[in-house]
Amino acid sequence: MSKLEIEKLHFAYDKATPVIKGIDLKLDNRKTAIIGQNGSGKTTFVKLLKGLLRPDSGRILLDGTDLATMTVAQIAKRIGLVFQNPDDQIFKSTVLDEVMVGPLNIGQSMDEARASSRAALARVQLAGVEQVNPYDLNLAQRKMVALASILAMDTPIVIFDEPTMGQDMAGKAIIKKVIEDLQAEGKAVLCILHDMDFAAAVFERVVVFSQGHLLLEGDAREVFSQKERLQQAYLDQPQAMKIAHALGIPGNLLTVEEVEDALARPPQLPK
Ligand SMILES: Nc1ncnc2c1ncn2[C@@H]1O[C@H](COP(=O)(O)OP(=O)(O)OP(=O)(O)O)[C@@H](O)[C@H]1O
Helix, strand or coil, X not given: CCCEEEEEEEEEEECCEEEEEEEEEECCCCCEXXXXXXXXXXXXXXXXXXXXXXXXXXXXXXXXXXXXXXXXXXXXXXXXXXXXXXXXXXXXXXXXXXXXXXXXXXXXXXXXXXXXXXXXXXHCCCCCCCXXXXXXXXXXXXXXXXXXXXXXXXCCEEEEECCCCCCCHHHHHHHHHHHHHHHHCCCEEEEECCCHHHHHHHCCEEEEEECCEEXXXXXXXXXXXXXXXXXXXXXXXXXXXXXXXXXXXXXXXXXXXXXXXXXXXXXXXXX
């Protein structure tokens, strides 16, 4: 598995207003969610990881090599970033041509790019729309096209910026499966999310950003159980955990399924 290590990272768009303030983080083999209120620096952080912005100080090591010494092409083969807004990414006039851009850019042959792009479209349930103009699809579908274009590149690290925004239950289920399959394939997955329920249901590790700092990080259950610290970052606990607490169910449950299981068990009588 590819390793991404972030050391004492600092960044400001404008020197007077620092945005990333000394972040240290190592990606490991756990699926990792980044949460944090609007403007806490999440998107800026992942743009730094992808080499789209350069740190003011600190280092990002990709498998031990400083990202600052790598070319855009070298980074593109190793790190895929699915943008929050697909329209920042889409510019071709057919879905297939659009998805093929990334694979062709990183050196896949025409045949390889066509095959990997068709397979990626099938993974996001868009088989059959290859010849459609992406702008004849709705926003949720365009987000899937943008996701497919990154999947087709088969990078060892995949970063998502708000993949579930604007997706219905079916779309979220597709994204959940994609993320779980990527992990099963040995890839590192990092995902910015506002949806605490999705983060709790899908991710093993949660990183909390607050005003450019890393406020909390750890296993999802442990992080989401820290209600007061989350409130400090203007974040809420997952719905299932709040319901479980309201019902007096112990154990900091993360998902509706865990609550259902707890309710189905016979009550524990006090000894
Ligand atoms: N291109 C830019 N130029 C100047 N300032 C920027 C730029 N992009 C973001 N910022 C500022 O940097 C700060 C962090 O923004 P960023 O988008 O990284 O936060 P975020 O946590 O991803 O927010 P959101 O959840 O709303 O996407 C904000 O104050 C934002 O206004």
